[in-house]
Amino acid sequence: MNSEGKKVLFIVNKYAGTGYQPQVEGRIVDACVKNNVECTVEFTQAPGHAIELAETAKQQGFDFVVAVGGDGTINEVARGALKASIPMGIIPRGSGNGLSRHLGIPLTVGQAALSLFDSSILKMDTFTVNDKLSLNVSGIGFDGHIANLFGGKTKRGLTGYVKLTVEEFFAFQEFDLEVSIDNTTFASQAFIIAIANSSQYGNNARIAPAASVCDQLLHVTLVKKVPVYRVDFVYSMFTGGLGKSSFCDMHEAKSIVIKTSKPIAFHVDGEPCGHDTEFNISLMPAALQVLVPNKTLQKGTL
Numbered sequence: 001m002n003s004e005g006k007k008v009l010f011i012v013n014k015y016a017g018t019g020y021q022p023q024v025e026g027r028i029v030d031a032c033v034k035n036n037v038e039c040t041v042e043f044t045q046a047p048g049h050a051i052e053l054a055e056t057a058k059q060q061g062f063d064f065v066v067a068v069g070g071d072g073t074i075n076e077v078a079r080g081a082l083k084a085s086i087p088m089g090i091i092p093r094g095s096g097n098g099l100s101r102h103l104g105i106p107l108t109v110g111q112a113a114l115s116l117f118d119s120s121i122l123k124m125d126t127f128t129v130n131d132k133l134s135l136n137v138s139g140i141g142f143d144g145h146i147a148n149l150f151g152g153k154t155k156r157g158l159t160g161y162v163k164l165t166v167e168e169f170f171a172f173q174e175f176d177l178e179v180s181i182d183n184t185t186f187a188s189q190a191f192i193i194a195i196a197n198s199s200q201y202g203n204n205a206r207i208a209p210a211a212s213v214c215d216q217l218l219h220v221t222l223v224k225k226v227p228v229y230r231v232d233f234v235y236s237m238f239t240g241g242l243g244k245s246s247f248c249d250m251h252e253a254k255s256i257v258i259k260t261s262k263p264i265a266f267h268v269d270g271e272p273c274g275h276d277t278e279f280n281i282s283l284m285p286a287a288l289q290v291l292v293p294n295k296t297l298q299k300g301t302l
């Protein structure tokens, strides 16, 4: 993509990940100067502000918007970008960076900012869970429970997340559910039901190793409660081997309805969404224009 002379709005969430470092703005500006791009940096003032900034960017003359934050910020920018039909880029600053890792976006601010100008626009799939937009991975059950608890904590980061997950694992039980995938309905029990557009939650935890953001399919992984001694399950998740696990049942779908016998916690792209008993999930094929590094596109792994 020839970005010379283009106007770019960077939407920065200072509260994403482990916090803001002042050099972030400098790295963004340096990359833009190097590539002869006119840039504006705006900081989000509250949850939801990024949606508004992205939505109004086009009418203010910007050619594309860039989310600087974690999956929550990316999700908000995408909501605005979808409404305004403006392409968006990503500079990962979250704690997990699931979508950024899947898209092969560099994890340092300087490299990610430079890679924006050696990228192409990909029309990626998105989906909705009870009308909430999801770009990456959403889940019902134990991952939703953890997202709800973790969302209320002020001290975040990978260590806090792992500690909370281990503490809550023993008490959380499998739940009964009825799943309708396209036109097939079956009853099951699950500990987690993950709906994936990209392959991973973040930190390379691949819950749906075969997922692609442009295959016009959702990847559904039903996970059983894994006995605590089966540490090989965690190893498989981080090495992309869950497809062979006897604890996982994987499906591909365009639309999904899940009904549970009691209210179950869920999350959308890691953001806590409370509890519900019915989940209507719909694919939006090729809906979002996202800047993806040319290096990733050349590999053909998306």
Ligand SMILES: Nc1ncnc2c1ncn2[C@@H]1O[C@H](COP(=O)(O)OP(=O)(O)OP(=O)(O)O)[C@@H](O)[C@H]1O
Pocket (backbone or CB within 6 Å): 013, 014, 015, 016, 017, 018, 044, 045, 046, 047, 048, 049, 069, 070, 071, 072, 073, 074, 076, 093, 094, 095, 096, 097, 098, 156, 202, 269, 270, 271
């Ligand atoms: N100015 C702000 N004050 C407080 N919260 C904000 C502000 N701007 C954005 N937010 C909220 O911060 C939340 C977390 O952001 P984000 O998901 O980007 O970071 P993260 O949770 O650390 O990363 P990841 O999702 O990759 O783990 C989002 O829900 C967003 O709405």
